[in-house]
Amino acid sequence: MRMLQYIQAINEALHEEMARDASVFVIGEDVDQNGGVFKATQGLVERFGARRVRGTPIAESAFTGLAAGAAMAGLRPVVEFMYFDFVGVAMDPLVNQMAKIAGMSGGQLQVPVTVRAQTGARTREAAQHSQSLEAWFLHTPGFKVVMPATSYDAKGLLKSAIRDDCPVLYIENRQLYYETESVPDGEWTTPLGVAEVAREGRDITVVAIGYARKLALSAAQALEGTVSVEVIDPRSLAPLDLETILNSVSKTGHLVVVHDAPASCGFGAEIVRRVVAQGFDLLDAEPLVVGSAHVPMPFSPPLEDACLPSAASLTAVIRKIINR
Amino acid sequence: MEPDLVIQMYRSMLTIRLFEEKVKQLYQAGEIAGAIHLSIGQEAVAVGVCSALRLDDAVFSTHRGHGHLIAKGGHLPEMVAELMGRQTGCSRGCGGSMHMFESRVGFMGGNGIVGGGLTLALGAAFAAQYRGRDGIAVAFFGDGAAQQGTFHEALNLAALWKLPYLAVCENNQYAATTPFVAAVPTADIAPRAAGYGIPGIVVDGNDCLAVYRAATAAVERARAGDGPTLLECKTYRVEPHCGIIADKRPKEELERWGRPDRDPLEHLRRGGGLSDAVISAAWHDVEAQLETAVTFARGSPYPDPAAFLREHANI
Numbered sequence: 001m002r003m004l005q006y007i008q009a010i011n012e013a014l015h016e017e018m019a020r021d022a023s024v025f026v027i028g029e030d031v032d033q034n035g036g037v038f039k040a041t042q043g044l045v046e047r048f049g050a051r052r053v054r055g056t057p058i059a060e061s062a063f064t065g066l067a068a069g070a071a072m073a074g075l076r077p078v079v080e081f082m083y084f085d086f087v088g089v090a091m092d093p094l095v096n097q098m099a100k101i102a103g104m105s106g107g108q109l110q111v112p113v114t115v116r117a118q119t120g121a122r123t124r125e126a127a128q129h130s131q132s133l134e135a136w137f138l139h140t141p142g143f144k145v146v147m148p149a150t151s152y153d154a155k156g157l158l159k160s161a162i163r164d165d166c167p168v169l170y171i172e173n174r175q176l177y178y179e180t181e182s183v184p185d186g187e188w189t190t191p192l193g194v195a196e197v198a199r200e201g202r203d204i205t206v207v208a209i210g211y212a213r214k215l216a217l218s219a220a221q222a223l224e225g226t227v228s229v230e231v232i233d234p235r236s237l238a239p240l241d242l243e244t245i246l247n248s249v250s251k252t253g254h255l256v257v258v259h260d261a262p263a264s265c266g267f268g269a270e271i272v273r274r275v276v277a278q279g280f281d282l283l284d285a286e287p288l289v290v291g292s293a294h295v296p297m298p299f300s301p302p303l304e305d306a307c308l309p310s311a312a313s314l315t316a317v318i319r320k321i322i323n324r
Numbered sequence: 325m326e327p328d329l330v331i332q333m334y335r336s337m338l339t340i341r342l343f344e345e346k347v348k349q350l351y352q353a354g355e356i357a358g359a360i361h362l363s364i365g366q367e368a369v370a371v372g373v374c375s376a377l378r379l380d381d382a383v384f385s386t387h388r389g390h391g392h393l394i395a396k397g398g399h400l401p402e403m404v405a406e407l408m409g410r411q412t413g414c415s416r417g418c419g420g421s422m423h424m425f426e427s428r429v430g431f432m433g434g435n436g437i438v439g440g441g442l443t444l445a446l447g448a449a450f451a452a453q454y455r456g457r458d459g460i461a462v463a464f465f466g467d468g469a470a471q472q473g474t475f476h477e478a479l480n481l482a483a484l485w486k487l488p489y490l491a492v493c494e495n496n497q498y499a500a501t502t503p504f505v506a507a508v509p510t511a512d513i514a515p516r517a518a519g520y521g522i523p524g525i526v527v528d529g530n531d532c533l534a535v536y537r538a539a540t541a542a543v544e545r546a547r548a549g550d551g552p553t554l555l556e557c558k559t560y561r562v563e564p565h566c567g568i569i570a571d572k573r574p575k576e577e578l579e580r581w582g583r584p585d586r587d588p589l590e591h592l593r594r595g596g597g598l599s600d601a602v603i604s605a606a607w608h609d610v611e612a613q614l615e616t617a618v619t620f621a622r623g624s625p626y627p628d629p630a631a632f633l634r635e636h637a638n639i
């Protein structure tokens with residue numbers, strides 16, 4: 001075992017996959033300059049050269065479209081979005097091109113692109129640098145979407161994403177970048193579509209993604225002795241391991257989903273839809289979603305904090321559902 | 325110019341012309357559904373450019389792409405079958421007119437998004453350069469698409485990285501019903517190339533040999549590693565924009581562009597000195613090929629919805 005930072009896990013996965021497969025290349029803004037703004041690509045240009053580590057002009061549409069075209073031609077691009085929010089200027093290559101090509105071509109072409117998008121909130125960066133936009137892509141057939149919350153999965157899911165033949169949106173969280181965790185020696189991958197039971201419990205199932213996994217574990221800790229909380233981290237949002245969630249709900253009878261994105265029309269709403277459709281009888285109470293307020297995220301720290309889920313707000317919701 | 329090549333170009337243009345006329349008939353008869361954009365009058369652009377390419381060069385097309393695919397070596401039976409939504413279509417009935425794909429001949433797809441292909445083509449050019457091969461990528465796009473942001477982003481990046489990239493603007497003087505002058509403040513698109521430090525060339529897009537010569541120079545430049553070229557081909561869309569849109573273009577203008585000396589096929593027949601025997605043999609062959617293609621498509625089954633959903637709908 002050894003200790004590994006989340007951001008280092010991303011960096012190791014890139015190093016290992018680039019060493020393993022010569023068709024893997026990295027592209028995005030500043031990725032070749034001292035390892036990029038967040039150092040995810042540290043050491044890559046020195047090791048693999050400027051041919052495979054392509055710093056670009058500020059032209060998300062161009063380099064995302066380029067990645068899709070290069071994947072159609074058989075390469076495996078890893079695209080970096082410095083902030084998830086910036087997909088706004090590349091939605092056409094992402095949604096109308098990358099996600100559609102395999103389907104529109106009748107399966108003739110594959111588009112094995114990994115899109116790394118850095119998200120996060122609580123860092124006082126306000127409305128255009130704080131969004132968790134996974135729902136846009138979950139709503140788009142043709143994408144797989146993963147959201148690692150641990151160093152283990154940051155590495156394991158990135159390796160799986162790069163090896164997958166579909167476009168995979170890999171959403172990484174800057175609030176977790178410097179978290180450290182003990183990981184095994186040797187190589188591992190985290191398969192797409194397999195959830196993890198992050199903590200076992202009997203009374204309520206909390207499905208938590210990304211940073212919210214931490215919130216859920218804190219809430220579970222705070223409620224110890226009062227409510228026994230089971231925390232499930234789907235890790236992969238599409239494909240989704242619904243079975244693990246249903247199994248848990250069949251045990252607890254209660255469900256709450258928590259994430260940083262707004263609750264409206266989000267991943268949580270989708271989990272509730274699917275649990276209600278396939279496991280209505282398992283539920284002893286109304287399932288709930290805890291997300292951010294439906295506002296452009298404000299800057300002022302007390303305002304931002306009030307708009308986002310916290311361990312305390314989640315704890316209160318759990319107490320209300322369980323009535324303890 | 326090689327006489328065989330001129331004959332080949334003529335046949336290719338004729339195939340596009342007769343294919344489009346057949347498609348129009350089938351569309352009007354209700355045998356083809358959806359939206360179709362015909363390229364009658366613009367055949368010399370597709371054929372002039374694609375004749376300068378190899379099979380392994382990649383072409384990224386537009387919503388008006390039947391001609392590009394034919395010029396790149398596309399198979400007519402699979403094309404007609406695709407338009408008719410059949411299982412045997414080149415995109416297995418999943419694409420239709422705007423999304424035909426035939427990657428085995430280097431045709432990397434039409435595109436329903438105006439300006440969408442400009443950045444995708446960067447990727448194929450990048451892949452060739454990355455692998456140290458001398459393949460190139462072509463992005464066809466309209467005069468309307470030149471107003472999209474992707475035009476600027478793609479040309480800037482292609483020039484910056486000296487990608488083996490050829491941007492072919494088919495200036496047919498209209499974007500849907502909006503005339504060129506209502507969308508563009510200058511007479512030409514090509515001079516914009518100077519802003520990226522690459523050649524920008526205007527060519528008569530109804531003169532197949534002129535297009536071929538300009539494309540050949542651009543292709544050689546790209547293969548040699550000297551980077552992209554912007555080639556603007558001045559042409560005219562003879563048919564309405566799309567099957568469903570009324571055409572209000574001036575009658576005088578339509579007549580002027582309809583004259584034989586402006587017709588790309590007639591232009592090549594005269595300029596290439598093609599004999600009557602060659603021409604009539606070409607007509608005979610192409611008509612027969614089209615009949616075969618239509619028969620093939622009509623006899624092909626529709627895709628099975630249940631099988632499709634089982635395979636593709638995973639939620």
Ligand SMILES: Cc1ncc(C[n+]2csc(CCOP(=O)(O)OP(=O)(O)O)c2C)c(N)n1
Nearest residue numbers: 388436437438466467468469496498499500
């Ligand atoms: C992004 C986008 N905007 C608008 C349209 C609708 N549209 C389809 S074709 C077309 C005109 C395109 O003009 P041009 O690029 O000159 O190509 P042409 O049709 O003349 O071949 C328009 C506006 C579209 N398909 N995509």
Ligand SMILES: [Mg+2]
Nearest residue numbers: 466467498499
């Ligand atoms: Mg036009």
